Amino acid sequence: MQVKKSWILLAVIAAALVASAAPAWAQAVAPKTTVPIDGEYGRFFSLPTDVSKNGHRIDNLIHWTHAFMAVLFVGWGIFFVYCLMRFRQRPGHQAHYELVHAKPSKYLEVAVLIVEIVLLAGFSVPIWASVKNDLPPADKAFRVRVVAEQFAWNFHYPGPDGQFGRTDPKLVDTATNPLGLDREGDPHAKDDIFALELHIPVNQPVICDISSKDVIHSFFLPVMRVKQDALPGMRIPVWFEAVQTGTYEVACAQLCGNNHYSMRALMYIQPATDLEAWLREKGKPPEEFVE
Amino acid sequence: MTEAHHHHDDHHHHPELGWWRKYVFSTDHKVIGVQYTVTALLFLLFGFTLVMIMRWQLAYPGKPIPLIGGLLGKTLANDGTLLPEGYNALGAMHGTIMVFLGIVPLIVGGFGNYVMPLQIGAPDMAFPKLNMASYWVYFCGGMVMLLSFFAPGGAANSGWTSYAPLSVVATQGQTWWLFGMVLLITSSLLGSINFIVTIIQLRAKGLDFFKLPFFVWSQFVTAFLLLLAFPPLEAAGALQLMDRLAGTSFFMPEGLVVSGIVQPYTGGGSPLLWQHLFWFLAHPEVYVLILPAMGMVAEVIANNTRKPLWGYRLMVYSVIFLGFMSFIVWAHHMFITGMGTRISAFFATTTMIISIPSVIILTALVISLYRSSIRYNVPMLFALAFLPMFAIGGLTGLPLGLPAADIQLHDTYYVIGHFHYVVAPGTIFAAFAGIYHWYPKVTGRTMNPALGKIHFVLSFIFINVVFMPMFFQGMAGVSRRLFDQTFYQHGLDVQGWTQLSSWGAWMLGLSQVPFIMNFFMSLRAGRKVSDNPWEATTLEWAAPSPPPHGNFATVPVVYRGPYEYSVPGQKKDFFPQHLAKAEA
Amino acid sequence: MSVAVLPHTVKPHPITGVYSGKLGIWLFLASEVMLFGALFSSYVLLRVGAPAEGPAAWPSHADTHLSWKIGGINTLVLIISSVTMVMAWAELKMNNFTKGRWYLAATLALALTFIVVKLAFEYIPKFQHGLLPSTNNFFALYFTMTGLHGLHVLGGVIVIAWFLLPGSGLWHKDPEYFTNRIECTGLYWHFVDLVWIFLFPVMYLL
Amino acid sequence: MAGAHADISKHKRAYYAVFAALAVLTVVTVAVAQFHFSDVGNVAVALAIAAFKASLVAAIFMHLKWEKAPSIWWALAICGIFFIALLALPVLTNSDNPPQVQHTMWDVRAGAAPAAHTSH
Ligand code: HEA
Ligand code: HEA
Numbered sequence A: 001m002q003v004k005k006s007w008i009l010l011a012v013i014a015a016a017l018v019a020s021a022a023p024a025w026a027q028a029v030a031p032k033t034t035v036p037i038d039g040e041y042g043r044f045f046s047l048p049t050d051v052s053k054n055g056h057r058i059d060n061l062i063h064w065t066h067a068f069m070a071v072l073f074v075g076w077g078i079f080f081v082y083c084l085m086r087f088r089q090r091p092g093h094q095a096h097y098e099l100v101h102a103k104p105s106k107y108l109e110v111a112v113l114i115v116e117i118v119l120l121a122g123f124s125v126p127i128w129a130s131v132k133n134d135l136p137p138a139d140k141a142f143r144v145r146v147v148a149e150q151f152a153w154n155f156h157y158p159g160p161d162g163q164f165g166r167t168d169p170k171l172v173d174t175a176t177n178p179l180g181l182d183r184e185g186d187p188h189a190k191d192d193i194f195a196l197e198l199h200i201p202v203n204q205p206v207i208c209d210i211s212s213k214d215v216i217h218s219f220f221l222p223v224m225r226v227k228q229d230a231l232p233g234m235r236i237p238v239w240f241e242a243v244q245t246g247t248y249e250v251a252c253a254q255l256c257g258n259n260h261y262s263m264r265a266l267m268y269i270q271p272a273t274d275l276e277a278w279l280r281e282k283g284k285p286p287e288e289f290v291e
Numbered sequence B: 001m002t003e004a005h006h007h008h009d010d011h012h013h014h015p016e017l018g019w020w021r022k023y024v025f026s027t028d029h030k031v032i033g034v035q036y037t038v039t040a041l042l043f044l045l046f047g048f049t050l051v052m053i054m055r056w057q058l059a060y061p062g063k064p065i066p067l068i069g070g071l072l073g074k075t076l077a078n079d080g081t082l083l084p085e086g087y088n089a090l091g092a093m094h095g096t097i098m099v100f101l102g103i104v105p106l107i108v109g110g111f112g113n114y115v116m117p118l119q120i121g122a123p124d125m126a127f128p129k130l131n132m133a134s135y136w137v138y139f140c141g142g143m144v145m146l147l148s149f150f151a152p153g154g155a156a157n158s159g160w161t162s163y164a165p166l167s168v169v170a171t172q173g174q175t176w177w178l179f180g181m182v183l184l185i186t187s188s189l190l191g192s193i194n195f196i197v198t199i200i201q202l203r204a205k206g207l208d209f210f211k212l213p214f215f216v217w218s219q220f221v222t223a224f225l226l227l228l229a230f231p232p233l234e235a236a237g238a239l240q241l242m243d244r245l246a247g248t249s250f251f252m253p254e255g256l257v258v259s260g261i262v263q264p265y266t267g268g269g270s271p272l273l274w275q276h277l278f279w280f281l282a283h284p285e286v287y288v289l290i291l292p293a294m295g296m297v298a299e300v301i302a303n304n305t306r307k308p309l310w311g312y313r314l315m316v317y318s319v320i321f322l323g324f325m326s327f328i329v330w331a332h333h334m335f336i337t338g339m340g341t342r343i344s345a346f347f348a349t350t351t352m353i354i355s356i357p358s359v360i361i362l363t364a365l366v367i368s369l370y371r372s373s374i375r376y377n378v379p380m381l382f383a384l385a386f387l388p389m390f391a392i393g394g395l396t397g398l399p400l401g402l403p404a405a406d407i408q409l410h411d412t413y414y415v416i417g418h419f420h421y422v423v424a425p426g427t428i429f430a431a432f433a434g435i436y437h438w439y440p441k442v443t444g445r446t447m448n449p450a451l452g453k454i455h456f457v458l459s460f461i462f463i464n465v466v467f468m469p470m471f472f473q474g475m476a477g478v479s480r481r482l483f484d485q486t487f488y489q490h491g492l493d494v495q496g497w498t499q500l501s502s503w504g505a506w507m508l509g510l511s512q513v514p515f516i517m518n519f520f521m522s523l524r525a526g527r528k529v530s531d532n533p534w535e536a537t538t539l540e541w542a543a544p545s546p547p548p549h550g551n552f553a554t555v556p557v558v559y560r561g562p563y564e565y566s567v568p569g570q571k572k573d574f575f576p577q578h579l580a581k582a583e584a
Numbered sequence C: 001m002s003v004a005v006l007p008h009t010v011k012p013h014p015i016t017g018v019y020s021g022k023l024g025i026w027l028f029l030a031s032e033v034m035l036f037g038a039l040f041s042s043y044v045l046l047r048v049g050a051p052a053e054g055p056a057a058w059p060s061h062a063d064t065h066l067s068w069k070i071g072g073i074n075t076l077v078l079i080i081s082s083v084t085m086v087m088a089w090a091e092l093k094m095n096n097f098t099k100g101r102w103y104l105a106a107t108l109a110l111a112l113t114f115i116v117v118k119l120a121f122e123y124i125p126k127f128q129h130g131l132l133p134s135t136n137n138f139f140a141l142y143f144t145m146t147g148l149h150g151l152h153v154l155g156g157v158i159v160i161a162w163f164l165l166p167g168s169g170l171w172h173k174d175p176e177y178f179t180n181r182i183e184c185t186g187l188y189w190h191f192v193d194l195v196w197i198f199l200f201p202v203m204y205l206l
Numbered sequence D: 001m002a003g004a005h006a007d008i009s010k011h012k013r014a015y016y017a018v019f020a021a022l023a024v025l026t027v028v029t030v031a032v033a034q035f036h037f038s039d040v041g042n043v044a045v046a047l048a049i050a051a052f053k054a055s056l057v058a059a060i061f062m063h064l065k066w067e068k069a070p071s072i073w074w075a076l077a078i079c080g081i082f083f084i085a086l087l088a089l090p091v092l093t094n095s096d097n098p099p100q101v102q103h104t105m106w107d108v109r110a111g112a113a114p115a116a117h118t119s120h
């Protein structure tokens, strides 16, 4: 009796504390962004909208893995709770010294291993191989260079000639030439386009070459299921294909300094014609290369 | 001339020891164990305080911190509002302090030092002076870390992982961090040598390896992890110090341009080199955080189910295998750095393999409950809660270990949720179980069970309120280490979860009040108990409470395995290891 | 000093076959293997990954300005010191305290020689010629690795000096204990020699 | 550990022999390094000699030849395995980069990399 009372008391205290938290929890926070972002985020334990051709493969892997985890946890939990209730100490009840022969546990462990192998060899490795190694052929893909810096994403398009110009750290000027493009020395560089927004075509493979000028950043497109660290000293390609137009976010996923939190860019997925128009517009007067 | 003679002399000196030698610069493993425990608990509380401050900024970005905002100083805050550099410094120091100054010193330095020699029937650690040195080097390392908050530019702010090049170009606090780490690593190395030698050399007569309590096994494996995994980080620390102080380019590639300025490094270095060396330590380190916890939980469960542990040998093999494998999975933290298919498949495979022994250990502990007689006292409640909490943390490690799934989940709050479930409701609960369980051995008194239960229920609820929303945030794509996630639409949309999580953290803080009260008040007011209040079988309960210098009144001899509970035909339901025959 | 009565500090444990100190020093050496292992691993990674040209390229042999002669002499110095070290232990083991002590003194002298040669003929002239750790990754590794090795030599010097002078009193109280400690010191010392055996070709010849 | 005096005298001879071998091998290392076989060849020869010298030191000076304690052997074996992992895996990881990963971020030198046209 005594025991029961104290548990009730505890439950009341806990409930009161939770309740005191509730109003505060509801407090709204003003959005910091003015451009409306498409897609849906943050429903209960769910991934954001997927607008890529291959993203569903990753989503499926995540979902199947979680289903497997849930089965294990629930099954295991039922047995656990059963034991807790059934075998509590009470008068007349005694523990059994003899150990049970738990064959099922052996089967369970083997089953866990098999499922893990399937998830790994059947799903994860093939997805990885296609995402990392099987880049679409260069003549089919839209190519952008992504150069990260504290605290901005620089996007570098080759321009009408289709060639990226020479870049040199010595030419870098934060205000006028963040990419260090050699516009005088290299003809390919003359028409190169620089922007602080990522514009890509819909329904065409895109290859982004990720690199960084200073520290490590991470190029993260939540709606595209793409993430790649931007490592200084390396240029690493990632590819994806958007299946839906819209405005989305580019995030930095690696701590890169004080303003890591605000290192955000916008990604516009556009029909090819719109994209070309934008590129033409961007490419027009050389003085306005810098935004 | 002979060793017995030689030490005899020494032995006779001890009653004249002054206060300083007895309680401060003591070489007695029990005093050192208590020193470690208390220091580590204070650091835990401090690390927790840091994160409670951060949680304000996360829940209400840009609003001044109530109550303590004004105390934060100019480098961390501005008019009581946290600055981004302040947030990053608190985050990096929270991780560092929790891992290296809180949990490891608590469960290895504290519990390991106090309990392990008692459990093997040893009079002390094999190298008592070295043991003292370990503690004091650890203490100095902690002080360096604390003082680094006052360095120009504040404490280290490049994450506990200190990824180069960010850490190399960071403010001076990073240098302090590196020096502090070198001290902490040195301390762990000295400690681990001592633990291994003690377990190999000083076991009581009859106590062979497969009669060791599981806790001793977990400490043994842990010590090997510390011994062999820490030196590469020491080397890496030296390299990073060189980069910072001598202008070398170990981690600096060619052509770095920071804030528009071409950096003076010759280049040719590799940022990934740091990551390899760091994770070579840090993955084994996470098992350092969990294995002793599993050991403690196993002790408490065996004792309170009144039944031998199921699959003891299997558990021992698992823990050895786990320790071994933990050295070759480290690059699962680096999948997104541009890794190829073959190597990522290799590390993913080892990662999947390493989950199996964890499953075995947990399963064995749960099967031990079957047909037992469970005594629900406070240590047991914490130990039982450990199991599902660790299961959640461990299971969420699986999607992270699958490289393709990790593309989406890497460096999001999902990772934060994953590892906090293993370290906070996991390891911290195990540590609470250990504290309530061994408190009577250390003090001769029990802690108040009513306060203990309040502490348990509240902690259990709120720790889930803190960490469960993190999985939702992570799934939605919110990156970790964000000063203000509402910059992103996906962050804004889950801000409600973030606020709930923050309230959980503060309530969790409040829930520790009964514990802290209980901890100190029971020193005087706790119920006095016998030497073996839990009717346990392992050797530490054969010593007086608290054990005197030299530990045992008579040198114990061991006759049987560690968990002989409810042996058929015995009058009592426990059969201690050191009794030749059962008492009639 | 208050130390509880600890078994197996001097005589080997009947089952494990070692006394505690020796096991301890071996474990310490295992951790040292990992310490230097990390540095060698860094060496391999940086050398394999070095760019083919430019300031960060791996310097050719001529550009390192390391003299294999000086390195070779120091190698011999360390090898001899290893011999004297092990002889010191052997003499102590045979109860020849005086002889053992002389060997210990010789070891100390050789260790100091090593340090002096390293500083006077290598480090200081290098610095004077503007060859610094920051010059390129080869020198960064060279100074870091040999520097760390040098610190180990210095550590050895301090320990040996201790047992040569103030610490030698232990011999009169408990010769076996003292001999054991020299054995442990020797294990450490040989390890320092062993690291150098790898450092020498890696730095001076490859 | 060898106890008797006679044993120790026998050891002493071994010590001198090892010393001679080490000295000779040092000379050999230097001599061999003057020839150029191939990049890999030189490294292999130098490391092979060094490894041999090191094992002499470990076996004789450090008494591993006479060492029986299993705990020491276990510690060394485990350490050896992890040492190899530490040495090999980082460099293997770096060499397993997917195709098209470049180890530069600037195109300082010469012509720019080709890229496809924007339209299809
Ligand atoms: C104590 C600490 C601890 C423990 C034990 C673990 C355990 C595991 N961890 Fe975790 N991990 C961390 C601490 C820990 N981790 C930390 C601190 C980080 C982040 C560091 C940072 O970046 O700052 C991290 C990050 C991390 C990553 C990198 C994520 C990323 O950055 O992208 C990965 C990826 O593979 C991973 C995987 C795993 C796996 C597979 C396990 C496995 O060992 C888990 C195995 C356990 C189980 C599988 C549960 C047992 C099963 C059951 C109870 C139920 C089943 C029942 C039956 C079958 C009967 N962890
Ligand atoms: C062992 C490791 C450990 C532990 C226990 C914890 C515990 C907690 N951690 Fe932390 N955490 C890390 C290791 C740990 N953490 C690491 C490595 C990081 C990554 C850092 C980085 O990004 O670089 C991190 C990051 C991290 C973040 C993310 C920050 C970010 O990415 O921006 C958050 C956010 O909420 C957080 C919260 C918490 C909370 C609420 C707890 C709570 O669970 C705390 C609960 C604490 C207690 C319950 C203490 C009880 C102690 C007492 C009551 C003492 C009593 C004293 C006496 C009796 C004397 N942690």
Ligand code: CUA
Pocket: A148, A149, A150, A151, A216, A217, A218, A252, A253, A254, A255, A256, A257, A259, A260, A261, A263
């Ligand atoms: Cu860039 Cu974070």
Ligand SMILES: [Cu+2]
Pocket: B282, B283, B286, B329, B330, B332, B333
């Ligand atoms: Cu890990």
